Amino acid sequence: MSTEDNNAQREQDISPSTETPYLRRIRSFVLREGRLTKGQQHALDNYWSEYGIDYQPSLLDLDQVFTRSAPRVLEIGFGMGKSLVAMAQAATDHDFIGIEVHRPGVGACLSEAVTQQVKNLKVFEHDAVEVLAHMIPEQSLDTVQLFFPDPWHKKRHHKRRIVQAEFVQALRSKLKIGGVFHMATDWENYAEHMLEVMQHAEGFSNLSASNNYVERPEHRPLTKFEQRGQKLGHGVWDLMFKRIT
Secondary structure (H helix, E strand, C coil): CCHHHCCCCCCCCEECCCCCCCEECCCCCCCCCCCCCHHHHHHHHHHHHHHECCCCCCCCCHHHHHCCCCCEEEEECCCCCHHHHHHHHHCCCCEEEEECCCHHHHHHHHHHHHHCCCCCEEEECCCHHHHHHHCCCCCCEEEEEEECCCCCCCHHHHHHCCCCHHHHHHHHCCEEEEEEEEEEECCHHHHHHHHHHHHCCCCEEECCCCCCCECCCCCCCCCHHHHHHHHCCCCCEEEEEEECC
16 A cells, blocks of 8 residues: 555455465455545546456456566555556656555546656556456566555454465465565564565575564655654654565
């Protein structure tokens, strides 16, 4: 999730199914429609054909989608999209894919992309677990980003956190060997949970020299949300794990 929209709730846990590769079990987001502004509705009505990808259970040809071959970054839960657009604008040699379930955020992202004249971005308004399972080819991504997902801080809700062993392995298959799963959270307990899950995850290696957290890389924008948190003494934890097998 984008830091500027930390109240948006996130994706869900997954597990194997006999009928499909992944089966929805426990939702890790609460879908709140919210009221669209006129600008967001205008963006959805007028820019979806350029930036949007409709969900369908068939694999994409990403070279065809972007009309080129380039490193690919997928962000799960981009909130209002400002950070995602900024990253795409700063790295025009990469292609970016954003997934968000909240319609106002999708509209805001489209509007920002047009304002900034970003061309290397496509977005989904759908469940990230289903998009990963059915539309993203194996070993097609260089980076997967998960920024500020809902921490579900109450212990009885920890099962709703998206970073779980099953989800991580489903995501792993979509990364290239050497690809990176980059997470960030402002909840220390969730950071500890993510670290524990990833340290036990088959096929990943921690990029932290101290085998825990990394400094915020320059390519992840520091948002107003984080700046406010820093002034209040709040911490932010980044984790980066590379796929090795």
